[in-house]
Amino acid sequence: NAGVMQNPRHLVRRRGQEARLRCSPMKGHSHVYWYRQLPEEGLKFMVYLQKENIIDESGMPKERFSAEFPKEGPSILRIQQVVRGDSAAYFCASSEEKNTEAFFGQGTRLTVV
Amino acid sequence: KQEVTQIPAALSVPEGENLVLNCSFTDSAIYNLQWFRQDPGKGLTSLLLIQSSQREQTSGRLNASLDKSSGRSTLYIAASQPGDSATYLCAPEGRAGTALIFGKGTTLSVSS
Numbered sequence: 001n002a003g004v005m006q007n008p009r010h011l012v013r014r015r016g017q018e019a020r021l022r023c024s025p026m027k028g029h030s031h032v033y034w035y036r037q038l039p040e041e042g043l044k045f046m047v048y049l050q051k052e053n054i055i056d057e058s059g060m061p062k063e064r065f066s067a068e069f070p071k072e073g074p075s076i077l078r079i080q081q082v083v084r085g086d087s088a089a090y091f092c093a094s095s096e097e098k099n100t101e102a103f104f105g106q107g108t109r110l111t112v113v
Numbered sequence: 114k115q116e117v118t119q120i121p122a123a124l125s126v127p128e129g130e131n132l133v134l135n136c137s138f139t140d141s142a143i144y145n146l147q148w149f150r151q152d153p154g155k156g157l158t159s160l161l162l163i164q165s166s167q168r169e170q171t172s173g174r175l176n177a178s179l180d181k182s183s184g185r186s187t188l189y190i191a192a193s194q195p196g197d198s199a200t201y202l203c204a205p206e207g208r209a210g211t212a213l214i215f216g217k218g219t220t221l222s223v224s225s
């Protein structure tokens with residue numbers, strides 16, 4: 001089991017471009033969570049998805065951010081028209097069932113220039 | 114809204130010491146609580162998961178306890194080693210449909 005795979009590991013975007021972050025959960029896991037970690041700050045919950053459904057997006061900014069977890073393929077966190085304040089590490093976690101152990105990927109470090 | 118506080122924010126100890134990291138949370142209606150470690154520039158590694166019905170969980174030199182009613186968990190590290198240097202994060206998980214909520218962590222430095 002390869003663990004939670006995130007790509008790319010590092011992503012540089014110019015202001016106004018789109019950023020697409022991908023997360024492949026562990027085999028057999030159908031629950032995916034996205035978190036953002038700003039420098040010197042803790043991990044902030046963004047969105048919780050289960051195959052084809054958004055369960056909780058209470059931590060997601062209302063504009064420019066969206067997430068999906070299709071029936072086939074990885075979960076995608078999409079940030080449109082990026083701004084410098086979007087620069088952060090974005091982590092994805094997955095779990096087999098709700099309330100079971102969550103495993104994290106290595107993160108994608110987004111830099112907006 | 115769940116809020117998680119970890120004390121101390123930073124801790125420096127010599128190798129071999131036993132130490133305790135503290136975590137408190139405001140909403141005691143949790144399903145479980147997980148402890149993680151994060152190395153600089155890396156992702157999170159799961160250390161221990163304590164179900165709400167459990168009082169403690171052990172893995173090697175690590176022991177985590179949970180007092181749900183008082184909203185507290187502690188991580189005990191025995192005989193600390195330089196390789197234990199990392200940021201330790203606790204994260205309670207609430208009712209169905211909510212995700213892990215993190216504190217800011219305790220950054221541990223163990224010197225040889």
